[in-house]
Amino acid sequence: MAKNKDASVNKSDSDENQSSMIPTKVLDTAEDIFHVVLTALLFLVALGAVIFSVVRLFNTEPFYPVGMLQAINDILFVVIILEIARTVIARFNSGFYQLSRFLVIGVIASVRHILSVGSSLTLSTGKTQEAFDRGVVELLVNGGIVVALVLAIFMTRLVDKDSESSGAPRKKQLNF
Secondary structure (H helix, E strand, C coil): CHHHHHHHHHHHHHHHHHHCCCCHHHHHHHHHHHHHHHHHHHHHHHHHHHHHHHHHHHHCCCHHHHHHHHHHHHHHHHHHHHHHHHHHHHHHHHCCEEHHHHHHHHHHHHHHHHHHHHHHHHHCCCCCHHHHHHHHHHHHHHHHHHHHHHHHHHHHHHHHHHHHHHCCCCCCEECC
């Protein structure tokens, strides 16, 4: 019965490919070119962010602690950009978006935001009680997001380990 479903799915896929006005190979080539251009743009953005970060690092007064915190924030931003580029490259190579890569990007982005909010709460004087409370809520929410994403990474690795030991195909990839 499962073979009949698979056969009907494959038949409908091939019918869809035949009825398309644009050949699949042309669409695949256009998509590949688009991924190459996007990856090149992401690397240019990362390079620009590194240059901006270095310039800002030397121009920020006082260097400690403001300049150091800005540098850490900028470095994490560059890491996020490079992880996104890595995800696009992986999609280009395998044809699939990998869930674990998006989870890692989410963890890095959340930690970056935690550091940013935490440093603004620490360094700012004269904050109103409302602004302080909002900052604490942001820290708690982002902390919860980090915990949830780390648990999701852990669960995807467990699924990968189980599927590798059973010989089943991997299921964590998202096909877009």
